[in-house]
Amino acid sequence: MQFSSKLIEKAVDEFSKLPGVGKKTALRLVLHLLKQDTSQTIELSEALTDLRKNIKYCKKCFNISDDDICNICASHRRDQSLICLVEDTRDVLAIENTSQYNGLYHVLGGIISPIEGIGPDDLNISELLDRVTGESAEVKEVIFGLSPTMEGDTTTFYISKKLKPLGIKTSTIARGIPIGGELEYADEITLGRSIVTRTAYEIGE
Amino acid sequence: MQFSSKLIEKAVDEFSKLPGVGKKTALRLVLHLLKQDTSQTIELSEALTDLRKNIKYCKKCFNISDDDICNICASHRRDQSLICLVEDTRDVLAIENTSQYNGLYHVLGGIISPIEGIGPDDLNISELLDRVTGESAEVKEVIFGLSPTMEGDTTTFYISKKLKPLGIKTSTIARGIPIGGELEYADEITLGRSIVTRTAYEIGE
Known part of the structure; x- marks a missing residue:
């Protein structure tokens, strides 16, 4: 794509480095920002810079x-x-x-x-x-x-x-049929597992 | 969505103001940026701020x-x-x-x-x-x-x-069947128009 502006080109390039954002989407985002108030762009930029510079990872759990x-x-x-x-x-x-x-x-x-x-x-x-x-x-x-x-x-x-x-003690989260899922569309491995690891059915509390 | 970090929350909020970007996509973008080099985030931020501050519209054509x-x-x-x-x-x-x-x-x-x-x-x-x-x-x-x-x-x-x-003199760009399009799937108005505004068929130059 040929842009009439180097500024647009640079912004589109940077946006399209994000996952799932192609050149066309990037251009749409850029043109959207241009239509909005300048403050929106500034706030987005600052939020991202702030995040990247100041974010920490918990020393215990790495969250x-x-x-x-x-x-x-x-x-x-x-x-x-x-x-x-x-x-x-x-x-x-x-x-x-x-x-x-x-x-x-x-x-x-x-x-x-x-x-x-x-x-x-x-x-x-x-x-x-x-x-x-x-x-x-x-x-x-x-x-x-x-x-x-x-x-x-x-x-x-x-x-x-x-x-x-x-x-x-170790355990894994349960694998089985998702709630609301239809039995006939479940894959065989999941369905088989859900029978083997069936849970007791209790009425009320 | 509850975030463990105010910085993440702010960045997600700002991203999700963009068209077609919901909270989940925004979070994906934010976590992606966190995995990349700091310079990528800085460059994105700078490109956007630069763009918004310095872009002009052509005084003749408003491009x-x-x-x-x-x-x-x-x-x-x-x-x-x-x-x-x-x-x-x-x-x-x-x-x-x-x-x-x-x-x-x-x-x-x-x-x-x-x-x-x-x-x-x-x-x-x-x-x-x-x-x-x-x-x-x-x-x-x-x-x-x-x-x-x-x-x-x-x-x-x-x-x-x-x-x-x-x-x-005024003219409009041609309306008709898109190249590569199948005739049977074209809507009636377009097809009708394409017959009325048919163009002369010339062989070679």
């Missing part, structure tokens, strides 16, 4: 945080004996939004993927082991909250083998 | 430009007797990318749309009339390059009525 220790780790109302292991910050947000979990997290920063060249040493695994073995550690259970893909299962297997000798 | 007069208006190789009237800068880019047009442009900045409260006075119409009537004017033809919608047709009609007494 994104404004402080050295994130507000989940710092909270006294969270169950300190429970750690949910997740791939990245997005998963923390997703689980937090369910309001069904009251323990802590540990963000791995990825999953073991030989194809992408990510090995166990690239992830925050030793930090997890430190957390469960530390002197003041009160962790009783690690919940694996990784995606049920080959890479996720490999990572779960690898880490659970490391945790076993430490006497830590 | 986006780095200077007072855009490089199309300033070029001596463009046919000064031809003006193509378009809705916005995107249309200029689209036509320029065809490499089939060698005249000038005039960017209206919108089309007449009573529903959205856009009247003739909100558009660069008087400036167009000035351009074709000015003392040094050499404009012979105005090509209407507006979208074939009700609003576009209304605008074309309104402006062509203004141009008629000035003795300016």
Whole structure:
């Protein structure tokens, strides 16, 4: 695409480096910003610069945080004996939004993927082991909250083998038919698993 | 969505003000930027601020430009007797990318749309009339390059009525079956029009 303005060209180039943003979308965003008040562009720019310069990662769980220790780790109302292991910050947000979990997290920063060249040493695994073995550690259970893909299962297997000798209870989030999902469209592996790992049906409380 | 970080929240808020970007997409973009080098975020921010602060609109055709007069208006190789009237800068880019047009442009900045409260006075119409009537004017033809919608047709009609007494030739870009399009899927109005406005078929040059 040929632009009549170097400024537009540069802005489109930068926008289109973002995932899922092509040149045409980038141009649409740029032209939209030009139609809006200057303050909107300034605020977007400042928010991004601020974020990138000042963001921290929690020293305990590696979740994104404004402080050295994130507000989940710092909270006294969270169950300190429970750690949910997740791939990245997005998963923390997703689980937090369910309001069904009251323990802590540990963000791995990825999953073991030989194809992408990510090995166990690239992830925050030793930090997890430190957390469960530390002197003041009160962790009783690690919940694996990784995606049920080959890479996720490999990572779960690898880490659970490391945790076993430490006497830590391990569990994975349930795999089964999504609520609202139709049985006939479920894949065979999920359906089979959901029968094997069926849960007791209780009426009321 | 609950964020563990005010910085993330602010950046997501700002991103999601852009058209077609919801909270989830905004979060994906923000987390992507956090994984990249700091310089990428800085460059994006700077490109946007630069753009918004320094962009100009060509004083002749109202196209986006780095200077007072855009490089199309300033070029001596463009046919000064031809003006193509378009809705916005995107249309200029689209036509320029065809490499089939060698005249000038005039960017209206919108089309007449009573529903959205856009009247003739909100558009660069008087400036167009000035351009074709000015003392040094050499404009012979105005090509209407507006979208074939009700609003576009209304605008074309309104402006062509203004141009008629000035003795300016007017034309619209051809409406017809898109190249590569299948006849049976074309709507009746387009197909009907394409028969009425058929063009002579010539072999070779």
